[in-house]
Structure formats: C-alpha cells, structure tokens
Amino acid sequence: MTYYQDLPETGFLRLKSIIAPFGPIPVSKSTWWAGVKDGRFPKPQKLGKRITVWRVEDIRALIDAENNSN
Template identity: 35%
Template sequence: MAQRANITAALENFKAAPDEAFVRQPVVEVLFACSSATVWRRIKSGLIPAPVKLSERSTAWRVGDLRAALASLSQ
C-alpha cells in the first residue's frame, strides 16, 4: 500500500515537478501504461528515454525526458 501511495503522489506531482526531477520505474510504467518488461523493450526501441544511473543500485528517469517522450507520442 505504501508503494501505491508513493506512485500516486509522484503522478500527482509530475506536472509541477521540474524537468531535472527524477522518477522511478513504477511511475514510468503508469505514465506509459505498460509493464516493466515493456518499459525496457520500449527503451531499446527508442520510444522511452533511457534512465539515468544515480548510483550503483539506483536508476531513475528525468521528468523532462519523459515529458518530451510523452509529447512526441501525442503528436
């Protein structure tokens, strides 16, 4: 339940977040309405931007990169 609340909060704040902010994979899955495996397939095909490695065990996506990808899908 806590993870779902975190995802919901991240989605609610996505529009107001600065382009330099980061979101984790569960948020990307919801934004692009796909599974974890599909996120990685779409990264490989170039439909979703690649994540940024924040540390050895932490990967996230820049909000600005995701906004650009979502905008290109709606055109």
C-alpha cells in the same frame, strides 16, 4: 495515480512513477525495458549501484510526442 500535469517540472523519476499502474505511461516493466533497448523510450541514468532514474524532461517529451502523433 500520477498524471502528466502532476509530474514535476525538473528532476528525476523512478520507474514505478513512470509506468502503469502509478505512472502516466500504460506499459509493463518488460515492455518499458524493451523500448529503452530499442530506442522508443528514453535512456535511464544511474545514480547508484541500485538506483536507476529518468529525467522528467525526457518523460514529458515522450508524452508530448505520443499526444502529438495521435
């Protein structure tokens, strides 16, 4: 299982490294995409026709914001 401290400092992450069960954010794929659409989660970047990634810095900021709101 990947935890926040296991994330690299910079770079990109694929969706399976971000959401449950392997990632630090405990949401389903459909919840994640709904959150991207309405702005709760960061927008992805396309590296190719079938390659979608998110910046590690954006994911770390999302986790930090969630931890600070509790």
